[in-house]
Amino acid sequence: MADAEGSWAELKRGLGIDSGDSLDKVQDDVLEAFERWRRSAEGEHHGIKYRLKTMLFSRQPTRDRLTTAIRRGIPSTLRGTLWFLCSGGLSKRRQSPKSYEDLVREGHSAKNTVAARTIANDLPRTGCEENLISPLENVLLAYAVRNPVIGYCQSMNFIVATFLLYCSEEHAFWTLCSVIEEIMPEGYYTDDLSGLRSDLHVFNWCIEQYLPQLYQHFCRNAIDAAPIFMNWFLCLFVNTLPPEHAHRALDCALHEGHKALFRIGLAILALRQKELLGTSNVVEAYAFLRQPFGEDLQVPSDVLSFVDISSKQMLDAAYGPLFKNFRSAQIAKIREMCVARVKAEDAEAAARKKAWADQNAKIKEEPPSPASPASALPPKGKSGYLSAGPEELRSAAREELPEPPRSTPRAAQQRPEEVQSWLSFVRTGSAPEMSMDTLEEANSSAGSPMRKAVTAAPQAPPVITPVATPVAAAVVAPASVRRQVVVNHLPQKVIYPSPASHGPARVLFANVSQTNSGVKSVRISAPGLQVSSPRPVVVRHLPVARVVACSSGHSGPLTMGFPVPVSPSSSRTPVFHHLTQPAGFLIPPHGPSSLQVLRTRTR
Amino acid sequence: MSGQEGPFKIVILGEGRVGKTSLLRQFVSRTFSDQEASTQSAAYLDKILLLRGTQVQLSLWDTAGQERFHSLAPIYYRNADGALLVYDITDLESFRRVAKWVEELQVMGTTCVLAIVGNKSDLQSQAKVPKADAETYARSINARHSTASAKLGFGVDEAFGALAEDVLASRARAPGQTQTSSRRTRGALVVAEDDAAQPSRQKSGCCGGG
Numbered sequence: 001m002a003d004a005e006g007s008w009a010e011l012k013r014g015l016g017i018d019s020g021d022s023l024d025k026v027q028d029d030v031l032e033a034f035e036r037w038r039r040s041a042e043g044e045h046h047g048i049k050y051r052l053k054t055m056l057f058s059r060q061p062t063r064d065r066l067t068t069a070i071r072r073g074i075p076s077t078l079r080g081t082l083w084f085l086c087s088g089g090l091s092k093r094r095q096s097p098k099s100y101e102d103l104v105r106e107g108h109s110a111k112n113t114v115a116a117r118t119i120a121n122d123l124p125r126t127g128c129e130e131n132l133i134s135p136l137e138n139v140l141l142a143y144a145v146r147n148p149v150i151g152y153c154q155s156m157n158f159i160v161a162t163f164l165l166y167c168s169e170e171h172a173f174w175t176l177c178s179v180i181e182e183i184m185p186e187g188y189y190t191d192d193l194s195g196l197r198s199d200l201h202v203f204n205w206c207i208e209q210y211l212p213q214l215y216q217h218f219c220r221n222a223i224d225a226a227p228i229f230m231n232w233f234l235c236l237f238v239n240t241l242p243p244e245h246a247h248r249a250l251d252c253a254l255h256e257g258h259k260a261l262f263r264i265g266l267a268i269l270a271l272r273q274k275e276l277l278g279t280s281n282v283v284e285a286y287a288f289l290r291q292p293f294g295e296d297l298q299v300p301s302d303v304l305s306f307v308d309i310s311s312k313q314m315l316d317a318a319y320g321p322l323f324k325n326f327r328s329a330q331i332a333k334i335r336e337m338c339v340a341r342v343k344a345e346d347a348e349a350a351a352r353k354k355a356w357a358d359q360n361a362k363i364k365e366e367p368p369s370p371a372s373p374a375s376a377l378p379p380k381g382k383s384g385y386l387s388a389g390p391e392e393l394r395s396a397a398r399e400e401l402p403e404p405p406r407s408t409p410r411a412a413q414q415r416p417e418e419v420q421s422w423l424s425f426v427r428t429g430s431a432p433e434m435s436m437d438t439l440e441e442a443n444s445s446a447g448s449p450m451r452k453a454v455t456a457a458p459q460a461p462p463v464i465t466p467v468a469t470p471v472a473a474a475v476v477a478p479a480s481v482r483r484q485v486v487v488n489h490l491p492q493k494v495i496y497p498s499p500a501s502h503g504p505a506r507v508l509f510a511n512v513s514q515t516n517s518g519v520k521s522v523r524i525s526a527p528g529l530q531v532s533s534p535r536p537v538v539v540r541h542l543p544v545a546r547v548v549a550c551s552s553g554h555s556g557p558l559t560m561g562f563p564v565p566v567s568p569s570s571s572r573t574p575v576f577h578h579l580t581q582p583a584g585f586l587i588p589p590h591g592p593s594s595l596q597v598l599r600t601r602t603r
Numbered sequence: 604m605s606g607q608e609g610p611f612k613i614v615i616l617g618e619g620r621v622g623k624t625s626l627l628r629q630f631v632s633r634t635f636s637d638q639e640a641s642t643q644s645a646a647y648l649d650k651i652l653l654l655r656g657t658q659v660q661l662s663l664w665d666t667a668g669q670e671r672f673h674s675l676a677p678i679y680y681r682n683a684d685g686a687l688l689v690y691d692i693t694d695l696e697s698f699r700r701v702a703k704w705v706e707e708l709q710v711m712g713t714t715c716v717l718a719i720v721g722n723k724s725d726l727q728s729q730a731k732v733p734k735a736d737a738e739t740y741a742r743s744i745n746a747r748h749s750t751a752s753a754k755l756g757f758g759v760d761e762a763f764g765a766l767a768e769d770v771l772a773s774r775a776r777a778p779g780q781t782q783t784s785s786r787r788t789r790g791a792l793v794v795a796e797d798d799a800a801q802p803s804r805q806k807s808g809c810c811g812g813g
Contacts, residue, residue, distance in 0.1 A: 118669060121620045125641045154619070154641050154669045192674045226678045227647075227664075239640075283662060286647045346674075349711075356710040 031081070031090055070255045071319055073248050073311070080166035086255040088182050089174035096177075100142060100170045107141025115144035115151035122154060128161040135169040136160055142173055143180075150180060153189035155234040162238045162250065175254070179236075184258050185335070188234070194342050199233050199258075200226050201338035202331065206262050207269060210323055214273050223282050228289040232265055241268075242293055245311040252315070259328055260318075267318035268292045271309055609660035610649070611770050613763075614680045614715070616704045617689035618697040619668030622722040625753035626689060627665050630763050635754050642667050652767050659767050673707070680708065683715040685770040687762065690737075692721040692750060693729045698737065705744050716773050717746035718766040724750040724757060 074082050084090060093100070110116060119140045123133050139160045144151045159179065163172035180189055187195030204226075208215040218225065231240060236253055238246045252260040269276065272288050279285040293309045615623045624639045631648045642665055652659045666672070666679050680686060688704050690697040701719060708715065719741045721732060734750070741748030747765050751758030 118619060122641045124638050125620075127638070127640045153671060154667060157641070189671075191671045193671055194674070197675065224678070227675075230675060230678070283647065283649050290647075353710050356706075 031085060032094070034085060067255065070251050071315055073315070074251050076166065076247075079247065079251070080163075080168070080171060083163065083250065083254050084167055084171040084175050086251075087175045087178040089171060089178045092174045092177040092181070093170075096146075096174075098146070100173055103142035103145050103173075104138045106145045107138070107143075110141075110145060113144065113151070115148075116141060118154070119144065119152050119157075122152075122157045126157040126161050128164070132161060132164050135164055135172070138169060139164075139173045139176060143176055146177065147180070150189050153234075155231075156180075156189065158235045158238050162236075162246065166247075179254070183254065187339075192346065193234075194339070194346065196230060196234055197342045197345075198335060198338040199262075200229055201341060202335050203229055203233070203262060203265055205334050205338075206266055206331075210266055210326075211269055211273060214269060214276055217277050218285075221280055221282075221285075223279070223285045225285065225289055228286060229265065232268075233261055236261065237264060240291065241314075242311075245293055245314050248311045248315055252318070259326070259331055262331065263318040263323055263326060264314070266323055267314050267320075270322055271314065271317050607658045607660065608771060608774070610662045611659065611684040611767065611774070612662050612664065612682055613685045613687060613766065613770070614664045614666065614683040615687045615689060616666055616676070616680070617668060618670075618691070618694070618700040621668065621689045621691040621694065621697045622753045623668060623689050624665050626687075626720070626722060626751065626759055626762075627663055629753045629756050629759045631663065633756065635756070650763075652764060654764065654768055654771060657771070659771060661763070661767055663763075676707070677711060680711070680713055680715070683713060684774070685716040685718070685766050686713075687766055688717060688719045688746070689722050690719070690732065691723050692732050692734075693723055693726050695731045698732045702740070705746075716766065716769045717744060718762060718769065719746050719748045720758075720762045721748070721750040722753055725752040725755050 070082070070086070098106075107116070119137065123137055126133075126136065128136060136157065140152055140156060143156070156176065160172055160176055163175050167175060185195045185199070187193070187198070204215075207218070217223070236246075237249045240246070241249060249260070249264045252264070272292050275288050276285055279288070293314070615627060617623050619641070624642050625635060627648055628634050628636070628639070631650050647665070648663045650661050650663060652661060664679050664683075666676065686704070686708060688701045690701050698721075705717065708717070719737065721734070721737055738748045747769065749758055749762045749765065751762050753759060
C-alpha cells in the first residue's frame with residue numbers, strides 16, 4: 001500500500017500540484033501529455049513520453065507501475081481526474097466536433113424523444129442525491145444527442161451517477177462517452193444489447209474454466225444467474241457492490257478495459273463460492289449474487305458497515321493466482337464466437353417471428369372478434385389463444401387448458417442443445433490438452449465412417465429443426481477451433497420420450513459397448529417408449545463412452561451440460577454429442593427428455 | 604388439494620415505469636416507494652400464498668421495462684408458469700406494449716398463463732386506457748384483467764392471487780408439467796462405462812446459463 005501511496009505522490013508532483021489538491025486544477029496540456037503517455041506502449045524512451053514518464057514515475061517508468069497503483073486503489077481525491085484520463089475521456093473531448101455545452105443545450109431542446117422521456121422517468125429513480133440530479137440529466141441528455149443510435153439505456157443513469165461522485169459534470173460526460181464507445185465492446189447499450197448477451201456467454205465460459213466446481217453446481221441445480229450477471233456488466237457493478245468495491249472495480253475497468261469486469265465478476269464468485277455451493281436453488285443463490293459483499297448500498301464508503309469482504313480482498317482475488325492465465329487474446333477469441341452465436345440466435349428469433357406473422361396472416365381471414373372498437377386496442381386475435389367471446393365463454397374457456405400456440409415447439413426445445421453443442425466446441429477449442437493430433441485422431445475416428453453410419457441409419461435422420469444445423473456454420477470460429485466444429489458436426493440429437501415426469505428414472509437404459517474398431521456405441525432402449533415403428537430404438541455406432549444425464553421436460557434453454565471427468569486419470573475436456581430424434585418417435589404429452597451423450601476419446 | 608404447490612415462476616412484464624417493481628413490493632412486503640429505482644436486473648422475490656387450503660409458493664421475477672431489454676427477456680420468461688402483464692392506466696402506450704409482450708410470448712412458444720393488470724388505479728381521473736377495451740383485449744387472449752394500485756395497495760393481492768389460481772388450475776390439468784417446468788429436480792441417468800456399468804440415478808438438472 002505504501003508503494004501505491006508513493007506512486008500517487010509522485011504522480012501529483014509530476015503534475016505540479018500539492019499533495020492535498022485534487023487533479024482538477026491541472027492544465028489540460030499536462031493532462032493530455034499524461035494521457036498520451038498512458039496510452040502508449042510501455043517503455044519507449046524518447047520525446048515527451050520519456051520526459052513525462054520520468055517526471056511521473058522516477059523509478060521504473062512503465063505503465064505497469066500505473067496499473068499496479070490503480071489496482072491498489074486510486075485515492076479519492078485523484079479518482080475523478082484519473083477516471084477521466086484513464087478511460088480516454090480526454091481524447092473523446094478533443095475529437096468531438098461539439099463542445100459539451102452545445103450538446104447539453106441541444107439535449108435540453110430535444111425533449112420529445114423517446115430517450116428524453118425515459119431519462120425524465122429515470123432521474124428520480126436513480127437514487128442519487130438531490131444536487132446530482134440536474135448534472136445527471138445534463139449528461140444523459142447530452143449523450144442522447146451525441147449518440148442517437150444508443151440514445152439512452154437504463155443503467156447509464158447509475159454509471160453516470162457514480163462518475164458524478166468524483167468527476168465534474170463535463171468529465172463525467174466524456175468518461176461516459178469513452179466507456180460506451182471505447183471501453184465496452186460494441187453493442188453493449190444498443191437496442192438489441194447483443195454485446196451484453198455475448199458477454200454473458202463469455203462469462204459463463206469463464207466460470208466453467210476457472211470455477212468448475214461452482215459451474216457444475218449451477219448446472220446441477222438449474223441456477224441460471226444470467227439475469228444477475230447482466231446487471232453486473234451493464235452497470236459496471238455500481239449497483240451490485242458496496243460503493244468502495246464498485247469504485248475500485250471501476251478504477252480497473254476504466255484503465256484496463258472491459259476484461260477487468262470478467263476478473264471482478266469471477267473474483268466475486270470465487271469469494272462467495274463456498275456460500276454459493278451451499279445454495280440449492282435460484283432464490284438462495286440470488287441472495288448472494290445480488291449483493292455479494294454487503295447489504296447497504298446507500299451508505300457512503302467511509303461509514304460503510306456490514307461488509308465482510310474488503311475491497312482489497314476482492315481486488316486481490318481478481319488479480320490473484322486463481323485467474324493467472326486470464327489472457328486477453330483467449331477472451332477475445334471466445335468472445336468472437338459468442339458474438340456469432342448471439343447473431344445466430346437473433347436470426348433464429350427473427351425467423352420465428354416471421355413464421356408466426358405469416359401464420360397469423362392466414363388465420364386473420366377468420367372474422368375478427370366483434371368487440372374491438374377503439375384504436376387503443378392493439379392488434380390481436382392471435383391464433384393460439386381462444387378468440388373473444390361473451391363472459392360465459394370466458395369461464396368456460398378457463399376450464400379448458402389454454403392451449404398455448406406453439407408454432408415450432410420442437411425448435412424451442414432444441415435450441416438449448418444447440419447452445420450446448422456450440423459451447424462444447426468452445427470448451428474443447430480452448431482446452432489446452434486437446435492438441436492438434438488428438439483432434440486429427442478424433443476427426444478420423446469420429447468423422448467419416450461414423451458419421452455415415454449415423455446419418456444412414458433410418459432411425460436417425462439429420463437434425464429435425466432447420467435451426468439446429470446452422471449452428472456450427474454460423475459461428476465463425478478461429479481456424480484452430482473450427483476443427484472442433486467438424487468433430488461436433490455429427491447430427492446426433494435425440495429427444496427421447498420422457499420416462500415419467502418424476503419418480504425414479506426407470507426408463508432409459510443405455511448399453512455402451514465397444515466395437516472391434518475401438519469405437520464405442522450406445523444402445524438406448526426403454527420399456528415406456530412410444531415408438532410407432534416396430535423397430536427397437538437403437539442408435540448405433542455413436543462414438544460414445546458415457547451417457548451423462550437425461551433431463552426431462554425442460555422447455556427452456558439448457559445452456560450447458562456439465563463436464564464429468566472421463567476417468568480419474570484423464571483430464572481431457574469431454575465433448576458433448578447430441579443424438580437426433582429418430583423418426584417415428586412420439587413425444588408424450590408430459591414432455592420430452594433429452595439424452596446427453598458424452599463422447600470421449602476411444603481407447 | 605392440500606399441502607404445498609410450486610414453486611411457480613411468475614414473470615412480471617410491462618413497459619418502463621408502469622409500476623412492476625412497486626406492484627411486486629406491495630404484494631410481497633406491503634411497502635411502497637415513490638422513487639423506486641429503475642430495474643435492470645431481475646428482482647427476484649418469493650411469496651407463499653394460501654389458496655384454497657394449499658400453500659402455493661410463487662417465485663416472482665421483476666424485469667426491466669425499457670424496450671431494448673426485450674432482447675434479454677427470454678432469460679426471464681423461459682420456464683415461466685405465469686406472466687403478469689402490467690400497464691399504466693394513464694398511459695396508452697404502455698397498454699399497447701402489453702400486446703407486444705403477448706405476441707412475443709406466443710411467438711417464443713411459452714406456455715404460461717397470462718393476466719393483465721392496469722396499475723395506478725388511484726389516478727382514475729387521468730385514465731387514458733378505457734377499461735372496456737382492456738377487458739375485451741384480455742378476453743381475446745384468454746387472460747384475466749384487473750386494475751390495481753400499487754400505491755394504495757388496492758387490487759394487488761387479487762391480481763397475483765387470481766394469476767396464481769389460474770396457474771394452479773392449469774397445472775392441475777397438466778400434472779406432468781408441474782414437476783418438470785417448475786421444479787428443477789428431475790431424474791437423471793448416468794451411465795459410466797468405466798464404472799462397471801451400474802446405471803445410477805442421481806438428482807440432476809441442466810442449467811440454463813444464458
